[in-house]
Amino acid sequence: AQSVTQLGSHVSVSEGALVLLRCNYSSSVPPYLFWYVQYPNQGLQLLLKYTTGATLVKGINGFEAEFKKSETSFHLTKPSAHMSDAAEYFCAVIGTGGGNKLTFGTGTQLKVEL
Amino acid sequence: DTAVSQTPKYLVTQMGNDKSIKCEQNLGHDTMYWYKQDSKKFLKIMFSYNNKELIINETVPNRFSPKSPDKAHLNLHINSLELGDSAVYFCASRIGNTEAFFGQGTRLTVV
Numbered sequence: 001a002q003s004v005t006q007l008g009s010h011v012s013v014s015e016g017a018l019v020l021l022r023c024n025y026s027s028s029v030p031p032y033l034f035w036y037v038q039y040p041n042q043g044l045q046l047l048l049k050y051t052t053g054a055t056l057v058k059g060i061n062g063f064e065a066e067f068k069k070s071e072t073s074f075h076l077t078k079p080s081a082h083m084s085d086a087a088e089y090f091c092a093v094i095g096t097g098g099g100n101k102l103t104f105g106t107g108t109q110l111k112v113e114l
Numbered sequence: 115d116t117a118v119s120q121t122p123k124y125l126v127t128q129m130g131n132d133k134s135i136k137c138e139q140n141l142g143h144d145t146m147y148w149y150k151q152d153s154k155k156f157l158k159i160m161f162s163y164n165n166k167e168l169i170i171n172e173t174v175p176n177r178f179s180p181k182s183p184d185k186a187h188l189n190l191h192i193n194s195l196e197l198g199d200s201a202v203y204f205c206a207s208r209i210g211n212t213e214a215f216f217g218q219g220t221r222l223t224v225v
Contacts (some may be wrong), residue, residue: 036216042218042219043118043204043216043218044204044206046215049213090157092214100145100147100170101159101162101170102159102206102208104149104156104157
């Protein structure tokens with residue numbers, strides 16, 4: 001079985017500040033990990049993904065995440081927040097051992113203040 | 115040209131009615147999903163089809179029945195709608211171990 005835990009359902013940062021959204025996963029097989037963003041009244045858009053290879057992955061809009069197997073984490077960061085980053089962010093996991101169940105965390109709402 | 119398209123985008127209906135939501139993907143993917151997003155934004159998988167075959171069927175009332183006429187389509191039919199069915203329903207597709215692509219969602223309101 002696999003699962004994802006996102007710590008903090010709401011995160012608030014000032015514009016220009018570091019963004020850190022936390023994600024920890026549980027998987028019995030090597031995982032594939034994803035971060036999605038959802039803007040109001042829209043579908044989910046992929047920010048970045050980790051499958052194999054380099055553990056630091058870069059995504060769109062200046063976001064990046066690092067896969068740390070020892071910590072079972074895949075935290076999302078951005079050096080400098082912009083007002084347009086305000087949205088809901090979801091971490092997701094799928095096991096590589098077969099099956100197709102893409103499991104999402106409970107989401108983190110990011111608020112960016114002036 | 116939309117990759118994953120759902121219709122309708124909004125659906126308002128009375129309790130007890132039957133309704134369908136349609137989903138089509140033009141990405142050549144072999145796996146399609148239905149997710150339900152509740153008012154707290156929690157995304158719960160409902161069904162998954164691979165090559166028209168049902169492979170994931172979570173604990174969903176049997177009033178919900180998915181149908182996949184071909185690899186590019188996955189429709190969701192809901193019988194006897196209840197107030198608690200009000201949510202946003204998302205269709206998604208993927209292939210292999212790539213990321214899933216999502217539709218824009220169908221906001222279902224049962225009154």
